[in-house]
Amino acid sequence: DIVMTQSPDSLAVSLGERATINCKSSQSILHSSNNKNFLAWYQQKPGQPPNLLIYWASTRKSGVPDRFSGSGSGTDFTLTISSLQAEDVAVYYCQQYYTTYTFGQGTKLEIK
């Protein structure tokens, strides 16, 4: 099974500053058939189901603010929030869908 490891477990960032969350997979999730990374990012606020932000590692879902961006390839990935807003306080998860599904343990993002 592919293991997904996020860092850090929690993060406090000032409003307007950049937030960066990392995700590492135990094996490459870049598929040679389409040259795409099978990696998604979700945001989960208390009492709500997760909300898909990014898929194929860097494709933003329609309606997601452009301050959210995803990058990386192979085994190392990053979610960046370029200018933190109060409504971005949440837990963020990465997920691989290369073989079945696996989620990272989550990163709790708070305001400093």
Place this chain on the structure above:
Amino acid sequence: QVQVVESGGGLVKPGGSLRLSCAASGFTFSGYYMSWIRQAPGKGLEWVSYIGSNGSTTHYADSVKGRFSISRDNAKNSLYLQMSGLRVEDTALYYCVSGLEYWGPGTLVTVSS
């Protein structure tokens, strides 16, 4: 608009059984693979099972293999999860998910004596 709604959760004793249902609307249900993903109270997300668009392909997490069974009825736009041999550690909010994008609000399963 897209709606995904789970039902069937509840309190069950260890070793018991439960059947979860998921009703979907607002999208072409038969064109999507569907999944069950769970979240124990205060914990992270755990994939449980998924099923291909026509029902011929199914996969299960090791933690539920042999105890849970996923199925779908494309004529009724519905997804199911038959759970048996339930354990305390199966206690969680169970989400029905279409592809990656559409998640229901979840149905709570509590396994306790």
